[in-house]
Amino acid sequence: MSSLQDPIGKYLPYVAIDLPNREWPSRRVTSPPVWCSTDLRDGNQALEQPMTVEQKTLFFRHLVKCGFKEIEIAFPSASSAEFDFVQTLIKDGEIPDDVWIQVMTPARPDLIIRTMEALAGANKAIVQFYAAGCPCFREVVYNKTEEELVDRVVQATDLLRQLADENRAKYGTKFRLCYALETFSQTEPDMALKICTAVKEAWGPGEDGPMIMCLPSTTEVAPTNHFADQIEYFCKNFKYRKDVVISLHTHNDRGTAVAASEVGLLAGADRVDGTLFGNGERSGNVDIVTLALNLFTQGIHPGLDFGNLQESIDIYTKCTQLPIHPRHPYSGSLVYTAFSGSHQDAIKKGLEKRALALANGVSPCRWDIPYLLLDPADIGRNYDALIRVNSQSGKGGIAFIIKERLGVDLPRPVQVEFYNVVQSLNEKRQKDMPTEEIIQLFRSYYYFGDSAAANARLILDTSSVSIATSPDSGSTSFRGTIVSDGKRHTIYGEGETEQIAFLSALEKPLGCYFGIRQGDERTPVSYGQTITTTFVHLGRRGPPGADAATWGVGLDREPSIARLRSVVSAVNKLLGSRHIHA
Incomplete structure (x- = not known):
């Protein structure tokens, strides 16, 4: 008898949108979105031990090095540490002229004022304020009607516009507004349009760049196709669509944040908020590394530099104290490793064919290697970890290691002979055999080398x-x-x-x-x-x-x-x- 209870009555399915002429399924992404890293705010607030000022500064510098032009750096009204970090970056000249820093605040007057104070002296700043729109938050958290909630965000927008004008006049700061309709994916479509329209009309055209409408799946509650329908419906029915940037902010509660962002871009979005390796509340935010390299493997440069991905991993683990799972897409230590004999043989043959094409001057030489979506060299890795040998491995993988390390291309009968030697040891050990041990075994078995x-x-x-x-x-x-x-x-x-x-x-x-x-x-x-x-x-x-x-x-x-x-x-x-x- 199942210990899992019957969910009927306790959990409700999502309400589908009537979108008979949806266009997103037949579209293709041909260019990268605008990227906004929220590692230092959304990622940081999800850590058991938030980053220190030194760690956040190190992380910020790395994000700049990777090519991010919009970086959410803090929640200044949350603590003096957050406030001071914003001021430290500004006063120490850490922010390049072409980078917009972003800060976040709730739609509360006292916290908005504190947030704007933190931006004193900034060159370019995006202020993101938020208020959730779904029935659960309206009724449970805010205890407000739709009209009362709209009035609240309009008042917050008016205050932000006033303070932006004052800061612009005093410091010369360029300001852009970002409204995050928290729980967008759980908000009625018409309510989403209503509240976002009110905010846009209250803010006006914006002197320093288009306003950003952030449409988050604050909690992922439905399949990705439904989220794409929501984004397309909004884009088609929002009357100021041409005047705003539509931004996605997906979470990974159902494990599909990457897919949701990809179909959200197909549905009309322009920008993606996310974090390196998906750090964030609960199951995490969308992983920008995965999204960017997904584009890269489709022949689209993402506009971000992950050519030395290990450096990003090192910075991330040092600052967050979080590990990278060995099977994490693109980044994990075992992602480019094959243990299976049939996989190893296919990879070996694919690499040999590619090497022959390159030797014959084929250019460009398309990457088409079995089981390997990405050339490890493109992210700064070598081929040493491609083949690892255990009791499941085959002769092709072992032959690949010998050829790569010793330059000895084993004919098939020799592959079979040496494979039997390695396999016999592996079956006794019941664990993988390191490459160096395989090389040493080959040398001793064949009396190879001085x-x-x-x-x-x-x-x-x-x-x-x-x-x-x-x-x-x-x-x-x-x-x-x-x-x-x-x-x-x-x-x-x-x-x-x-x-x-x-x-x-x-x-x-x-x-x-x-x-x-x-x-x-x-x-x-x-x-x-x-x-x-x-x-x-x-x-x-x-x-x-x-x-x-x-x-x-x-x-x-x-x-x-x-x-x-x-x-x-x-x-x-x-x-x-x-x-x-x-």
Whole structure:
């Protein structure tokens, strides 16, 4: 039996708007909105421990660096700390000439006066005052009729206009008014039009720029399509639409603040209030980073700079003491990481195809990588975290790591072999294997690199190698020095190739007989140098039923040495603990 009670009667569904000819579903956003950060006001008031003046100043500077031209900085009438912060920014010259600061106040005369006092000496200021319009607030919070509420906001507008004129004359401040119809999304459409019309007519044309009408979903109570209908209805029926900026202020109570803002822009809005990473009351405000990068991935520059997103994350976490969830869109530490084998393989193939296109001079080269909406490099990240390996991972992801870190492009049989080694360890560990550990495992398993080879039972002194091909017989001879179990030997052998000649030379000192079953060789160009990587599948003859075979890997600028290194790699793997006859 369900423990969740029947909601019928307790919760009411939203009331749909009659909008038969809605246009927003067929529209497209082709340019970014005006952005207003409200991190320092709406975001700050939602923190358990509000930011200090130093933290707010640091955050403000970062918002300016990101490119915000409208920044809500405080609720000056709330406390002396908020008031002083506004004055500090003004007196210390922190506010660039092209940035409008915004402050917020309720529609109360005493608090409006205090708010305007905080703006003394400012260059450009937006004053946002608010009063909720929905039935719940009118009846429960304000205990006012519709007419009484309209009278209240008109009186507040008259006072704001008077004080703006006085400040303009005294300090030369440019003022714009923003009226926030709190609970717009719960207010009757005609009441919203009525109260906003009264405010606009009381304010007048505005000397310093268009008035802003902020239409918030103060509490998100309905699907995003309904919010879009509300915005479009307002825009089509507000008689001063061409004279105002329509601003959105969405909250995330239903988890759809980003979607609500996007469809709100389709419905006719011009501006978005929000915060970095969605900090705000309850479930948070709309995340401007997500909104901006959603535009970016549609080929539209958002007008904000998140090219070093980690810097924004660091500032945010330092100032708010809040973490970024690992799965947070664009910003989370695991957003660009694949554990699944099929995902890793698809990403690997996509990146390889893109690298080939870039090498062939394709420009512009469209980003089209499976599972990756955004190129991590665009926000200042590298590809190191793209592939992480656990028991769910596949050979493609492991091969990607080896290629990215060591420049070794593993052929499929070698991918399979090394994958089985990694998978066996992961299944025992039941956790992911860090990249560095995978690299070290590869080096030790294939005796790859000088440090790994130093611990091998068989070591080839490459400086002693002499390879010659007979012009008469076409056979190849090998002469060189090896160290086996610490003992040094000069060896000689002949064969069809340098690898076969080398194996022939090894038979006597090792007391083993090896045969080449398969091979692969690749010569990519890296940093202007041609590096040869050779793979050899080597078999060792033993008693009946005891034959063994494995892959070896060798890399060198000299192809012949790379081939010999691959033999040494495979032989060391096959020797294991077997006694060497010397």
